[in-house]
Amino acid sequence: MIKTILAAIMGLSAGSVAAATVYTGDKIQGVPVISQLDVTDLAPGQTHRFMFRSAETSIGQYWYVPVMVAKGATPGKRVLLVAGVHGDELNPIAAVQETLTSLDPARMSGTVIGIMGASTPGLQGITRTWTINDLGGAQINPNRTWPGRENGNTVERHSWLIMNHLIKGNVDAAIDHHTGGTGTDFARFIFVFADSAESVTLARLFPVDQIMLDPGYPGTLEYALVQAGIPALTTELGGSRTFVPEMVKLGVDGNTNVLVHYGIIPGPLRPTSADTDVFIGNDLESVNGAAGGFVTALVKLNQAVTKGQPVAVQRNAFGDIVHTYTAPADGRVAILGTDAATERGGAIATILVKRDSCAGKQCDYGDVDE
Numbered sequence: 001m002i003k004t005i006l007a008a009i010m011g012l013s014a015g016s017v018a019a020a021t022v023y024t025g026d027k028i029q030g031v032p033v034i035s036q037l038d039v040t041d042l043a044p045g046q047t048h049r050f051m052f053r054s055a056e057t058s059i060g061q062y063w064y065v066p067v068m069v070a071k072g073a074t075p076g077k078r079v080l081l082v083a084g085v086h087g088d089e090l091n092p093i094a095a096v097q098e099t100l101t102s103l104d105p106a107r108m109s110g111t112v113i114g115i116m117g118a119s120t121p122g123l124q125g126i127t128r129t130w131t132i133n134d135l136g137g138a139q140i141n142p143n144r145t146w147p148g149r150e151n152g153n154t155v156e157r158h159s160w161l162i163m164n165h166l167i168k169g170n171v172d173a174a175i176d177h178h179t180g181g182t183g184t185d186f187a188r189f190i191f192v193f194a195d196s197a198e199s200v201t202l203a204r205l206f207p208v209d210q211i212m213l214d215p216g217y218p219g220t221l222e223y224a225l226v227q228a229g230i231p232a233l234t235t236e237l238g239g240s241r242t243f244v245p246e247m248v249k250l251g252v253d254g255n256t257n258v259l260v261h262y263g264i265i266p267g268p269l270r271p272t273s274a275d276t277d278v279f280i281g282n283d284l285e286s287v288n289g290a291a292g293g294f295v296t297a298l299v300k301l302n303q304a305v306t307k308g309q310p311v312a313v314q315r316n317a318f319g320d321i322v323h324t325y326t327a328p329a330d331g332r333v334a335i336l337g338t339d340a341a342t343e344r345g346g347a348i349a350t351i352l353v354k355r356d357s358c359a360g361k362q363c364d365y366g367d368v369d370e
């Protein structure tokens with residue numbers, strides 16, 4: 001009985017938000033290490049830098065995540081900006097850095113928290129996955145591990161610690177920045193949970209070409225946040241591995257608009273989706289390799305396509321066409337494969353589609369790895 005009560009109390013405390021920022025006493029490159037954040041503790045009117053300590057490594061050390069907190073002189077909404085859940089998606093790093101460094105907290109009402117690279121080993125290796133030592137190396141997709149598990153594997157625990165010791169209790173709205181994975185290129189695109197009206201409002205503040213009203217993809221940070229009562233969206237800022245100025249600007253403009261929207265900083269708004277010819281869809285149709293060989297795309301990102309229109313051809317080693325790929329539905333080109341040598345099942349194109357309704361399994365939502 002006592003054990004049961006104790007377990008219940010511990011269960012409650014495990015999920016609750018601590019009342020104070022916990023400093024471990026360590027510094028890394030001069031930056032204080034924390035294992036718990038509570039923004040109410042921090043001095044107002046300043047930008048604070050931390051290294052957030054997450055899960056243990058295989059050699060008994062820790063993984064750390066760089067965090068900036070711009071705390072306004074007066075209280076207000078608290079917005080989280082995340083980059084680097086996927087370690088090969090780098091435009092988001094610059095977009096979060098530029099947004100944070102542009103702020104003057106002495107003139108802000110509210111707080112902006114930046115996570116400048118969530119998946120430390122993924123970023124070091126410029127790779128989408130996080131390899132754990134299980135059975136000689138299992139590759140984990142970090143954006144399928146949220147909201148994490150306290151006693152899960154390293155990546156699941158890392159996500160759990162970020163969700164419970166960094167985000168919950170500190171955040172009123174969040175933007176999780178991504179790009180296409182290595183080997184693909186993405187249009188200026190946002191995923192947003194269709195049933196979260198405030199999240200959709202935030203999505204429209206980004207000057208993107210396409211918005212996907214999504215069903216909630218389990219394991220993504222975006223969906224875990226929405227389920228935790230925090231409006232959120234996922235951006236796709238072009239392609240991987242490099243800084244592309246126009247894509248970084250897209251992220252900074254959208255972030256800034258969200259801060260203006262919540263009154264954290266003064267306006268005016270920068271360009272929004274009202275200034276683009278935004279296409280809003282609710283389904284994705286993926287075209288995947290039906291053969292092996294070299295692919296030539298016949299369409300460009302964001303191009304309008306009609307069902308049956310050729311979108312790519314594939315050739316064998318002798319240059320003979322072995323397959324012609326066609327659009328499976330009317331829509332806009334959201335993703336294109338960029339690795340010309342393409343295997344069976346590989347990404348060739350994904351089309352954003354607008355259906356009257358997704359009821360009755362009319363939408364398959366593609367096989368996109370958000």
Ligand SMILES: [Zn+2]
Pocket residue numbers: 085086089143178179180181370
């Ligand atoms: Zn991603």
